[in-house]
Amino acid sequence: MAEVEASTTASGGDRLRKASAGVLCAFTLLLIGVLAFSIRLFSVVKYESVIHEFDPYFNYRVTQFLSKSGIYEFWNWFDDRTWYPLGRVIGGTVYPGLTLTAGTMWWLLNSVNIPLSVETVCVFTAPIFSANASWATYLLTKEAKGHGAGLMAATILAMVPSYISRSVAGSYDNEAVAIFALIFTFYLYVKTLNTGSLFYATLNALSYFYMVCSWGGYTFIINLIPMHVLLCIITGRYSSRLYIAYAPFVVLGTLLAALVPVVGFNAVLTSEHFASFLVFIILHVVALVYFIKGLLTPRLFKLAMTFVLTVGLALCFAAVAILVALVASSPTKGWSGRSLSLLDPTYASKYIPIIASVSEHQPPTWPSYFMDISVLAFLVPAGIISCFLPLSDASSFLVLYLVTSVYFSGVMVRLMLVLAPAACILSGIALSEAFNVLTRSMKFQRPRSDDGLPAAEDITPGTSSTAATIAKNGNITKEKTENVSKGRPSKKNRKEKEWVGSSPVRPGMEEKLCVLPAEASAMGILFLIILCGLYVVHCVWAAAEAYSAPSIVLTSRSHEGLHVFDDFRESYAWLRHNTEVDDKVASWWDYGYQTTAMANRTVIVDNNTWNNTHIATVGTAMSSPEKAAWEIFNSLDVKYVLVVFGGLIGYPSDDINKFLWMVRIGGGEFPHIKEEDYLRDGNYRVDAQGTPTMLNCLMYKLCYYRFVETDGKGFDRARRYEIGRKHFKLTHFEEVFTTHHWMVRIYKLKPQKNRIRGKLKLKSSSKASSMRKGAGKKNPWQ
Amino acid sequence: MAALRLLLLLAAASLLVVASRGDASGAGPRGRKLLVLVDDLAVRSSHSAFFGSLQARGLDLEFRLADDPKLSLHRYGQYLYDGLVLFAPSTPRFGGSVDQNAVLEFIDAGHDMILAADSSASDLIRGIATECGIEFDEDPEAMVIDHINYASTEVEGDHTLIAGDDLIQSDVILGSKKIEAPVLFRGIGHAVNPSNSLVLKVLSASPSAYSANPKTKLASPPSLTGSGISLVSIMQARNNARVLISGSLDLFSNRHEKAGNEQFVTETSKWVFHERGHLKAVNVAHHKVGETNEPSMYRINDDLEYSVEIYEWSGTSWKPYVADDVQIQFYMMSPYVLKNMSTDKKGLYSTSFKVPDVYGVFQFKVEYQRLGYTGVSLAKQIPVRPYRHNEYERFITSAYPYYAASFSTMGAFFIFSFAYLYHK
Numbered sequence A: 001m002a003e004v005e006a007s008t009t010a011s012g013g014d015r016l017r018k019a020s021a022g023v024l025c026a027f028t029l030l031l032i033g034v035l036a037f038s039i040r041l042f043s044v045v046k047y048e049s050v051i052h053e054f055d056p057y058f059n060y061r062v063t064q065f066l067s068k069s070g071i072y073e074f075w076n077w078f079d080d081r082t083w084y085p086l087g088r089v090i091g092g093t094v095y096p097g098l099t100l101t102a103g104t105m106w107w108l109l110n111s112v113n114i115p116l117s118v119e120t121v122c123v124f125t126a127p128i129f130s131a132n133a134s135w136a137t138y139l140l141t142k143e144a145k146g147h148g149a150g151l152m153a154a155t156i157l158a159m160v161p162s163y164i165s166r167s168v169a170g171s172y173d174n175e176a177v178a179i180f181a182l183i184f185t186f187y188l189y190v191k192t193l194n195t196g197s198l199f200y201a202t203l204n205a206l207s208y209f210y211m212v213c214s215w216g217g218y219t220f221i222i223n224l225i226p227m228h229v230l231l232c233i234i235t236g237r238y239s240s241r242l243y244i245a246y247a248p249f250v251v252l253g254t255l256l257a258a259l260v261p262v263v264g265f266n267a268v269l270t271s272e273h274f275a276s277f278l279v280f281i282i283l284h285v286v287a288l289v290y291f292i293k294g295l296l297t298p299r300l301f302k303l304a305m306t307f308v309l310t311v312g313l314a315l316c317f318a319a320v321a322i323l324v325a326l327v328a329s330s331p332t333k334g335w336s337g338r339s340l341s342l343l344d345p346t347y348a349s350k351y352i353p354i355i356a357s358v359s360e361h362q363p364p365t366w367p368s369y370f371m372d373i374s375v376l377a378f379l380v381p382a383g384i385i386s387c388f389l390p391l392s393d394a395s396s397f398l399v400l401y402l403v404t405s406v407y408f409s410g411v412m413v414r415l416m417l418v419l420a421p422a423a424c425i426l427s428g429i430a431l432s433e434a435f436n437v438l439t440r441s442m443k444f445q446r447p448r449s450d451d452g453l454p455a456a457e458d459i460t461p462g463t464s465s466t467a468a469t470i471a472k473n474g475n476i477t478k479e480k481t482e483n484v485s486k487g488r489p490s491k492k493n494r495k496e497k498e499w500v501g502s503s504p505v506r507p508g509m510e511e512k513l514c515v516l517p518a519e520a521s522a523m524g525i526l527f528l529i530i531l532c533g534l535y536v537v538h539c540v541w542a543a544a545e546a547y548s549a550p551s552i553v554l555t556s557r558s559h560e561g562l563h564v565f566d567d568f569r570e571s572y573a574w575l576r577h578n579t580e581v582d583d584k585v586a587s588w589w590d591y592g593y594q595t596t597a598m599a600n601r602t603v604i605v606d607n608n609t610w611n612n613t614h615i616a617t618v619g620t621a622m623s624s625p626e627k628a629a630w631e632i633f634n635s636l637d638v639k640y641v642l643v644v645f646g647g648l649i650g651y652p653s654d655d656i657n658k659f660l661w662m663v664r665i666g667g668g669e670f671p672h673i674k675e676e677d678y679l680r681d682g683n684y685r686v687d688a689q690g691t692p693t694m695l696n697c698l699m700y701k702l703c704y705y706r707f708v709e710t711d712g713k714g715f716d717r718a719r720r721y722e723i724g725r726k727h728f729k730l731t732h733f734e735e736v737f738t739t740h741h742w743m744v745r746i747y748k749l750k751p752q753k754n755r756i757r758g759k760l761k762l763k764s765s766s767k768a769s770s771m772r773k774g775a776g777k778k779n780p781w782q
Numbered sequence B: 001m002a003a004l005r006l007l008l009l010l011a012a013a014s015l016l017v018v019a020s021r022g023d024a025s026g027a028g029p030r031g032r033k034l035l036v037l038v039d040d041l042a043v044r045s046s047h048s049a050f051f052g053s054l055q056a057r058g059l060d061l062e063f064r065l066a067d068d069p070k071l072s073l074h075r076y077g078q079y080l081y082d083g084l085v086l087f088a089p090s091t092p093r094f095g096g097s098v099d100q101n102a103v104l105e106f107i108d109a110g111h112d113m114i115l116a117a118d119s120s121a122s123d124l125i126r127g128i129a130t131e132c133g134i135e136f137d138e139d140p141e142a143m144v145i146d147h148i149n150y151a152s153t154e155v156e157g158d159h160t161l162i163a164g165d166d167l168i169q170s171d172v173i174l175g176s177k178k179i180e181a182p183v184l185f186r187g188i189g190h191a192v193n194p195s196n197s198l199v200l201k202v203l204s205a206s207p208s209a210y211s212a213n214p215k216t217k218l219a220s221p222p223s224l225t226g227s228g229i230s231l232v233s234i235m236q237a238r239n240n241a242r243v244l245i246s247g248s249l250d251l252f253s254n255r256h257e258k259a260g261n262e263q264f265v266t267e268t269s270k271w272v273f274h275e276r277g278h279l280k281a282v283n284v285a286h287h288k289v290g291e292t293n294e295p296s297m298y299r300i301n302d303d304l305e306y307s308v309e310i311y312e313w314s315g316t317s318w319k320p321y322v323a324d325d326v327q328i329q330f331y332m333m334s335p336y337v338l339k340n341m342s343t344d345k346k347g348l349y350s351t352s353f354k355v356p357d358v359y360g361v362f363q364f365k366v367e368y369q370r371l372g373y374t375g376v377s378l379a380k381q382i383p384v385r386p387y388r389h390n391e392y393e394r395f396i397t398s399a400y401p402y403y404a405a406s407f408s409t410m411g412a413f414f415i416f417s418f419a420y421l422y423h424k
Helices: A002-008 A012-046 A055-069 A071-075 A097-111 A118-158 A161-167 A174-195 A198-214 A218-234 A240-257 A274-295 A298-329 A337-343 A347-351 A366-373 A376-387 A393-411 A413-445 A460-473 A475-487 A491-502 A518-546 A567-578 A589-599 A612-623 A626-635 A655-669 A692-696 A698-704 A759-778 B002-026 B042-046 B048-056 B100-108 B123-131 B261-272 B397-422
Strands: A554-558 A561-565 A584-586 A638-644 A733-738 A744-749 B033-038 B060-065 B083-087 B112-116 B134-136 B143-146 B162-164 B183-185 B190-192 B199-204 B209-212 B230-236 B242-246 B278-288 B303-313 B318-320 B327-332 B334-340 B348-354 B360-368 B376-385
Touching: A012 A118, A012 A161, A012 A518, A055 A071, A055 A097, A055 A118, A055 A589, A071 A097, A097 A118, A097 A174, A097 A198, A118 A161, A118 A174, A118 A376, A118 A393, A118 A413, A161 A174, A161 A366, A161 A413, A161 A518, A174 A198, A174 A218, A174 A240, A174 A393, A174 A413, A198 A218, A198 A240, A218 A240, A218 A274, A218 A393, A240 A274, A274 A298, A366 A376, A366 A413, A376 A393, A376 A413, A393 A413, A413 A518, A567 A589, A567 A638, A567 A733, A567 A744, A589 A638, A612 A626, A612 A655, A612 A698, A626 A638, A626 A698, A626 A744, A638 A698, A655 A698, A692 A698, A698 A733, A698 A744, B033 B042, B042 B048, B048 B060, B048 B261, B083 B100, B100 B112, B100 B123, B112 B123, B112 B261, B123 B134, B134 B230, B143 B162, B183 B261, B190 B199, B190 B230, B230 B261, B242 B261, B278 B360, B278 B376, B303 B360, B327 B348, B334 B348
Parallel strands: A584 A638, B033 B060, B033 B083, B083 B112, B112 B242
Antiparallel strands: A554 A561, A638 A744, A733 A744, B134 B190, B143 B209, B162 B183, B199 B230, B230 B242, B278 B303, B303 B318, B303 B348, B327 B334, B327 B360, B360 B376
C-alpha cells in the first residue's frame, strides 16, 4: 500500500516526509513493544521469576516434557500421573500452540548457545507475545483507520489491564499467545478484504491454524468472520475481495483445524462450526447471482431472479432441515457445554456445576469493567461513531467484533480478554480521530489556508469507503466492466485496475469538516491528554498491584512489614521429598496441576476437568464421613489427602469455601450426597450452627483437626467465627504434614487394621460411640 | 592374563550369586527364637513333650516367669524373639516392660504367638485374646461341659474333660496325617465372630457341649452352646502373623498320652511358627509375547505374558507350591482380565493374555487367599497407552473411494483452470 501511495505522490519532499514518518512509526512501534513487555515484568520484580497459578503449571510441565522428549513423544504422550487410574492422553487433549511456541523458542535459544532454562522461557513467553499482540493491533487498526489510529490502539493495548491480567510474566497460559493469534488473524482477514489478495487469504488460514492450536477461543473467529461476511452481503457490500477473503479461509482453515488432535472431526461435526459452512454456501449463491446478473439484461435478470428465488428458497429450506437434523443427531445436540453456557448464561449454573464452579466462568460485575478496561469504556462509543464516518468493510468488522465481544464478556468474566483488544482498537480510533479533528481545527484557525493534508497518516480511512460508495453508485456499469475485463487481462493487470478503482482519491472533505474554536480545541486536547494520563496511571497500578501476584506465593502487608506465605510450595516440596514416587495424592481438582508439576506425584483429578464422574468421586469422598471416605480413597489407591485451609491466616479461597461445589458435583453423580444436609436454613456455615453432616464430613475434619490447639477457641479467621466441633480424633487418617501457616494440610490414609477385634471391646467402644451420639442429640452442635 | 583374571572373577562372582541364592532359599520365613512365659516353672516339665517337639524342630526356647521384672520383648528397637508362647493363664500382669499393648505390637510387627488360657484366666490374657478377635466366656469360672462326648477315662465327675474331634478340615493347619484319636480338652470355651475373616476355629466342641460353671447349678441358659463353642482357634493377621489361642493349658500337657493331643499341638504349632503353609511369591515377570524385556508401558491390544513363582516353606526348604486356582487380574478399578494361571509344577505360574482395548493405569494383581496359607497379594502398576500416531492402519480399503474422489477432484480442477485460463 505504501508503495502505491509513494508512486501516486511522487514529489521529493513528500517522499522524505513519508520516510521520516515511517522511521518514526517503526521506532514508536518498537517502544510500544518494549512497553508491553516491560509493564508485565512487575511480577518478576516484585516476586520472583516463577510460573503462576494453576493451568500454567500444567503448560510448564508439558513444555518440559516437550523439550526433553521431542515433538513426537509429546504428540503421543499418555500421561499416567494424572487422573489415576484413567490416565490422560495429553497429546490428543491439549491445545499445543503455546507449548510448541515456547518449546521452539527454547530450542532456538539453545541452538544458538543461549542456555536458558525451560522455566525462564515459559515465564517470559507471555510478555513477548503481548508485544506481538500490540504490533498486530497496530496492523489491524491501520488497515481500518490508518497509522495514527493504529499506533494509538497499539499503545492502549500494550497496557490494557484486562490483557495484563492474563499475560504477566509467569502467567504461562494459552491466552497469552492466543490473543496475539486472534488479532493477527483478524488483521489478515481485513487485509485480504482490503487487497483481495490470495496470498493474504492463505496467510489468514495459517494464522487461524495457529489460533486453533493455541486456544479453544478459536470458535470466536470462526463465527465472527462469517457473521461479518453475512453482514457485508446483506448491506450490499459483496465484492470479489470478500469472496477471496472468506472462501479460502473457510476451506483451508477447516482442513487445518482438523489437523489439531484436540479439535479433529469437531471442526466439521459440532455446531460451533456450522455457521461458517452456511455462510460459505450463501456466499457462493450470492456470487453466482452477481455473476448471472452480469451476464443477463435487467429484464431477463428479473425473470431469472423470481425463478431462482423460488427454487432457492426451497433448497434453503431443505438445507436448513438437513442441518437441523444433523445438529439433532450429533452428540450433545452439537453444542458443547461451554458453548451452550455462552449462549444461555444460566445454562451452566443450572446443569453443569463443574463449569459454574470456576470463578472465571461467572458473569462479571460492573466494577470489573472499569477495573479491566478503565477509561476505554467511555471512549469506545466514540470509536464506534467514528467507525461509521464513513463505514468501510474494515471498520464494520471492528464494530461487529466489539459488539459480539461485549456480549460474550457479559456472559463470562474470562472473555473480558476478548473484549479488551476490540475496546483498545475502537478507543484508539476514537482518540486518534479526536486528536485529528482538534489539531486540525487549531491549524485552520491560523489565517494561512492550507489545501494540503494536515496530517500525514489519515489518508486511508476515507478513501476505500469513498471508493466503495462510488462503486455503489455506478454499480452495474462497474460490475459489467469488471466482468468483461475479467477473462482477458493477466492477473497483475486486473489487480492494478482494481487498484485504480479503489485507489486513494483525495476527497475534498476538509472543507466540510466542522472547525472548532482554538480555545475549545486546546481544552479538548488537554482533556484528552489528562484522560490518557489517568489511563496510564491506572494500568501501571493494575499491573503492579492487582495482577502480578503469582497466587502460589501470597503476601500480606502489616505494620511489621511484608509477610510472605509460601505454604503451597512448602507442601509440594514435602510431598516430593517424603513420599514414594508412585504414591497417589488426592485433593480437590484445583491443586491437581500443581501437584503433578511441583510435587511430581500422581493425582486423582486435576484442572483438566474432563471426567465429571471422577471428580464427583473425589467430591463425594470429601463430603462423606471418615470411614466411607477412607473406603473411596482406598479403592483409588490413594495414599495421601491434601486439603487447603485458610482458617488460620484468613485465606478466603480455601477448600472449606469451595466445599459446597464438591457437595454439588458429588451429589450430581451420587445422589446420597444431598446439598441440604450441609446447609442450615439455606446457609452454609461451619460454626456451632453447622449441620451434623457438615461437621462430620471428611473435609471439615481434615481442615479443622487440631485447629483448636492454635488459639484454644478455634476461631476461624477466614469465616470470622468459632468453628462448630473443636475436639475430635481421626480414626482412618493421620496427619503427616501441616505447613507453616496451616494453609496446606496433608494426611495419610491409615492402613487397614492388622487384626479384627473381638466383640467385648467392640461393645464398649460402640457404647462409647452411642453415648457420644446421645450427647450429640442433646446438643448436636457440641 | 587379564582376561583369565576377569574370567576367574566372573566365575567367583557367579558362585557367590549361586551361594547367596542358595542361602536365600534355605532361610525360612521366620526366626527360631521363642520366648516361653509361664506362671510356674513346673509347666516346663509337665508340658515337656510339647516343648521337646518344638526344640526337636530346631526352635530355640527361652523360659521366663511371666512376672519376671527383667522381661522385655525388644531392645534398641529390635525384637529379641521371633515368637511367643504364653503359658501363663492366670498372670494378672507381666513383669518388666511387657504389657498387653507390647504383646499386641509384637504381633503387629509380624510375630507369632501361642496363647493358652484356662478357666479363671486373667483379664490380661482375656484382653489379648479379645484383641485377636476371640471372645472367652464372660463367666470366669465357666468350663466347657459335655455329658455325651467326655473322656472315657473320667466317666464319673462333672464331665469337663471333653473329647473333641470336630477338627478343621485343612491339611495345611493340621498336617497331612489324619488325627485319629480325639483331642482331650479341659478348659474355657470361646466364641468367634463369624464375620471375622481372620479367625478360624480349629477345634470346635460337639453339638451337645455347653459352657457353664460346673460347681454351681445352671440358673440361666448358658451363653455359649453346641458347636458354636470353639475350643482352639487360630488367627492369621493381615500381616501374616499367626496366633493360636486355646482355652486350655492342659491341652498341651504330657498327661493325655493316648489321646490325639500330642499330634494336634505339634501340628498346629508347626503351622503357627510358619513351618507350614507359608507361601512366597518371587520373580514376578511380565513382557510382551516374543520378547523378554519388561516394558515400562504396554499398548492397548498388546499380547503379554505374565509369570510368577510361588514357593511354600516346608519347614526345611522352599518347595514349589502346586495349585490350579492361582488367578491373575489385570485391574483398573475393576478386573478387565481375570484368568487362572497354569503351573509347571516347579513353582512357576504363568499365563498370557491380550491387553484390553482400554487405556489407563492398570495393575497386575494376584490376590491368593487360601485356608491356612499366608496370603499372597501382589500388585504391580503398569500403564497402558493408546496407539501412537503412526501405529494406526495407514491405508484402509473402505477409504479408497475417498482417495479417488479427492485426487480426481484435484485433477479436474487443474484441467478446468487450464482450460479456463488458456482456451480462447
